[in-house]
Amino acid sequence: MMPAAWRLAISHWRYRPLRPLLTAIVIMAGVALVFAGGAGLNSGKASLESGLTAMLGSADLRVEPAVQRAGFASAEGGFLPTGMLGRVRAIPQVWMAAARQSGHVLLQVTSRENLVRAVGISPTFDGDFHPMTFVAGQRLRRPDEIVVDSRLASRFKLRVGNHVAIAIRHGNVLRLRVCGIVTETPVQRFLKPPTCYLDRHVLARVCAGPGGMTGIDIKLRAGLASKQWAVRIGKLLGPAAHVAIAGTARAAFNQLGGVFSRVLLLGALLSGLCGAVLICGIMAVGLQERVRHFGHLRCLGASRGQLTQMVLMEALLAGVIGTAAGMLVGWGGSWLLVRHYASVLGVYRVGHLIPVAAALTGLLATVFGALLPMWLAVRVQPLRAVASVAQAPSIKRVALVAVGGILLIVLQVALWQVPSPVWRFRLYALVGNPAVFIGVALISPLVVVLLERPAAWVLAFIWGLRRELLLGAWSRSPWRTGAMVASLLVGITFFISVESRAEGLLKSWDFPAGLPDVYVFSPFAPLPSNRLKTLPRVVPGIKDSTAITAFFVKAKPPGGKRRNMLFVVIQPKSFERMISLQFRQGNEQQVFAALLKGRAVIVASQAQHAEGLSAGSHIVIDAPVGAVRFKVAGVANSPGINILKNYFGSSRLFGQVARMSLVGTAADARRYFGITGLNTVMISLKPGIRGMPVMEAAKKYMSGRPKSFLGSLFSAGIGGLHGTSIKQMKRSLDHLVRRVLGALSLIAMLVLVVASVGVAAMMGASVRHRRYEFGVLRACGAGRGQLVRLVLAETSLAALVACGLGVVQGLYFAWMATNIDRLLAGFESDFMINGAGLVFPVVLTLALALGAALWPAARASVIAGRALLASGRC
Secondary structure, three states, rough: OOOHHHHHHHHHHOOOEEEEEEEHHHHHHHHHHHHHHHHHHHHHHHHHHHHHHHHOOOOOOEEEEEEOOOOOOOOOOOOOOOOOHHHHHHHEEEEEEEEEEEEEEEEEEEEEEEEEEEEEEEEOOOHHOOOOOOOEOOOOOOOOOOEEEEHHHHHOOOOOEEEEEEHHHHHHHEEEEEEEEEEOOOHHHHOOOEEEEEEEEHHHHHHHOOOOOOEEEEEEEEOHHHHHHHHHHHHHHHOOOEEOOOOOOHHHHHHHHHHHHHHHHHHHHHHHHHHHHHHHHHHHHHHHHOOHHHHHHHHHHOHHHHHHHHHHHHHHHHHHHHHHHHHHHHHHHHHHHHOOOOOOOOOOOOOOOOHHHHHHHHHHHHHHHHHHHEEEEEOOOOHHHOOOOOOOOOOOHHHHHHHHHHHHHHHHHHHOOOOHHHHHHHHHHHHHHHHHHHHHHHHHHHHHOOHHHHHHHHHHHHHOHHHHHHHOOOOOOHHHHHHHHHHHHHHHHHHHHHHHHOOOOHHHHHOOOOOOOOOOOOOOOOHHHHHHHHHHHHHEEEEEEEEEEEEEEEEEOOOOOOOOEEEEEOHHHHHHHOOEEEEEEOHHHHHHHHHOOOOOEEEEOHHHHOOOOOOOOOEEEOOOOOEEEEEEEEEOOHHHHHHHHHHHHHHHHHHHHHHHHEEEEEEHHHHHHHOOOOOOOEEEEEOOOOOOHHHHHHHHOOOOOOOOOOHHHHOOHHHHEEEEEEEHHHHHHHHHHHHHHHHHHHHHHHOOOOOOOOHHHHHHHHHHHHHEEEHHHHHHHHHHHHHHHHHHHHHHHHHHHHHHHHHHHHHHHHHHHHHHHHHHHHOOOOOOOOOHHHHHHHHHHHHHHHHHHHHHHHHHOOOOOHHHHHHHHH
16 A cells, blocks of 8 residues: 555545646656766767877877977978887887878879878878778878868868879879868867878878888877886987876876866755755745645644654655756757867766766755745644744844854955965865855845845836835745745846856956067078068068077976987077067066077076076077087066966977077077077057958068979979968957857856746746635736736745846855866966846846746736635635
């Protein structure tokens, strides 16, 4: 036999299905939000993982050139000695090894040609290290084949089976057949240029420059530690090679994945909290009209435990139905979300944790939301069956609850003072963030009560009501009004925080005035010096320009060993005008004055600790003329490197690059090292000038006359030079961020819709509970329209309070996000208040709240006055 409490709960669902159904809909919406949001985050994570795996490979170790060739720095860097691959494969602990070469080739299709990045691969083994996704065709198998990415296929209108020509020496060409077209993830499109893949030995013959291997990927035998064998293999290969742990990038990505998990956990907590508040409010308000019913059950012998079981069973039925429906809706919504934002997300992946988190959110929210109604049901006495339903409100309790809310906000402020950055973030995400939301929700009843009198005057005038009808309308039921405020608070808080956060990030990504707008780069030969000088005068739209290059040198820091360092060559006067460095040691004017005098360099701030370099110290650099003693004129900071190394955990990689960098002058490079040309020009534009046309014009002007095979490639139209428009990159970044903002704003709108459903349910219960009051008003002459306006006026104050508190809370969360950036990533993001962005969520919240209240108010107004009086007293 089914327990009596269970039968009563099921009968309530059968005879009063509307309110339990609304409760199930609220649970469904909350579960769907957790499922869809989690699936979206997992899909973004999977897309990033796919792109990084395709770009970085799946090797355990990677062998790279230890010494790069002196001269003009190219994108390919140095090369490994001939025979290095055989030596690597001969090591017993190496299970598999494959070499790669990077270069540039002049690709010709019909009458079009362009210099593109080329990667030489070992067809037999490369697929095990660098998996590719083909949209057409198959992998490279023969030396006369070539694989192109989707951007090159689109640019040259290539299909599988077409032939392309690659320029080689003496005006000859090599014809290759397109055997495959690979697709690219959004990550790859942002991080690498259009690329073709051909046999490594073929690339060594046709590449316009010295051939050789630029890297060897290694997979170790099972059970071997990468860190330990990186050192051992490095010793076996000698000083010409540097063995790095290829898994560093994957480990850094795992740290980034932890950020995704924390964001998902935070979203689940907020969604579950929203659901719990809504469920608690709906069931608590609904129980007020069932007080007599519970009193009758107590008179008939029902125990407190049976009433508790009945309330819990009603909630669990709604929870199970809502959770199951929410899982289905969340799966469908997340799939549509990923399809709509395919350019950002790319891969659809749910994972195992998301369904579990969504189901637990629904069930736990149901249980916690039912605690207050169960407590109210337990306290019902048998005499309540004949007692008056009306109760005098306790303002002291409202004030006491508000004090508790203030203490919760103070708790969050106290937790933020924890010294450990990691624990500070964890406590904020798991304790402080919910504490602020709950604290604001607990303060809302007192705010409503305090605003009752001034609001009654204004709202009575707006809605055409007598002020006396509104006086006491909110103080009689502060908990119900507070529940409505808390319901609407979640959506508008989320919306405001997303909008303000996005505007702040977009503002923070605005490049400083001193950063160039356009780069033009020559991979094979120096740029003509005479055209570098006349470039700003010849090409319209250019405000200023400066040229640089880089080469590797042997240098000995004070008290350290001789090692390879990158010598970056600049033109001090023009460089100082265009680039704003942040100096930790040395004054900018004095530093550049020292550079002009000669034998002075600037070092990165990381070198101050790693190499013992500081302003005034000396470093000895090997040069063709002998050992030259250079003075460190200043120590500069690189914000970009700090951001990258903290966000992606790659401090080791970027720290090595920073420690190796020296910045010197073109005069010193020419005098001591014989470097007479520069291969990169940085351009700043006049206000209002677009970057792409100027970049193309600069590339065309900088192309010189053919003097050799390298010169012929260099002057082969504008394809012989590489160019990058920073403004175009900024627009692409803005587009990406705004699409992500659109997805988050859509979720925020869904949260508001969910909250409006909760408001409709609570207003329906409230109207039903006040049927007798409405019957008395109808008997005193109030019309149906006046009753509808009365309900809408009462809802208006709750919505306005929710908007005010939600705006403040949303801006607070956006401001805290900037503190988290500074705490975890060292990134100084801006805190922005977008006035226009505040109007839309406020208007949307008011519209949804009034729309949710209109239906129950109109439904009650059509009931006859006598029926209202009879139903209210039965």
